[in-house]
Amino acid sequence: MATIKDVAKEAGVSVASVSRVINKSPKPSPATIESVTMAMKKLGYRPNANARALVSQSTNTVGVLVSDVSDPFFGTMVKAVDKVAHLHGKHILVGNGYHDEKAERKAIELLINSRCDALVIHSKALPDEELIQYAEEVKSLVYINRNIPQLAGAVSHSITIKVPISLPSTSFVMVTPTLHVWHRLTTLKTWISARRYRDALKANSINLSNSYIEYGSPDSDGGEKAMTNLLTKSLPISAVVAYNDNMAAGALSVLEENQYRLPNQMSMIGFDDGLIAKYLHPKLTTIRYPVEMMAEKGSSDCTFFI
Known part of the structure; x- marks a missing residue:
């Protein structure tokens, strides 16, 4: 050489x-x-x-952490960051966290050690305290869909959305990932996670036990497993809140196999407004998650580009 x-x-x-x-x-x-x-x-x-x-003192690179780049949701996020980076003559490095604390930490450390000039992070498994430490270490860092109050007004900050929803049904179940993560549904400006699910319902005069919460991986297989477990409990259920559209699709397939008529016998809502929601039957009610807009804003807000 x-x-x-x-x-x-x-x-x-x-x-x-x-x-x-x-x-x-x-x-x-x-x-x-x-x-x-x-x-x-x-x-x-x-x-x-x-x-x-x-x-x-510059590598002209932006580090991006996503849960799984093969997921179309995160593919959209990466593409949006890449679009902004190229406008500034920069390139991106991508790491996968796979909803796992160790994997997220390893990916972020790799991006930092690669001397990325800025980081755009979508982290679900790492605690706030650790993410704050990274924000103090990296000169330009933005967290996507992670609300960390201690970083409010700082150069390294968070970009999140809050979606008000109504709860017309009386027996809700939540199909949620097995991991301790922040959920992206809010009611009365309160984030719904597995642990806050009951509080959100209680605020709407709906009182249900923890039996109405079921867990699975954040994909269609996880949705199938969670919905199957819920049906075996023989609970009175009128609506299902799914963590994302993929879990909703899996849950929907189980309901159809068990001859439930949707939406007459059961209501369901997903999250993301991903491509899969368009082709489900019946059409899936879902909340559009503007990940592309958020990623573009997060990238543009990095001081690296200013």
């Missing part, structure tokens, strides 16, 4: 001159720039990105 010394010898210039050309210094003459460029091309030399970052 060619080195910077090889390039300097081939171009007939000093190593310092090659370094200036690589780092786009205004000092080299056009002739030097041309000879060095031709030498690098001939030798197949690629500048060391880490070395250039040490000189320029």
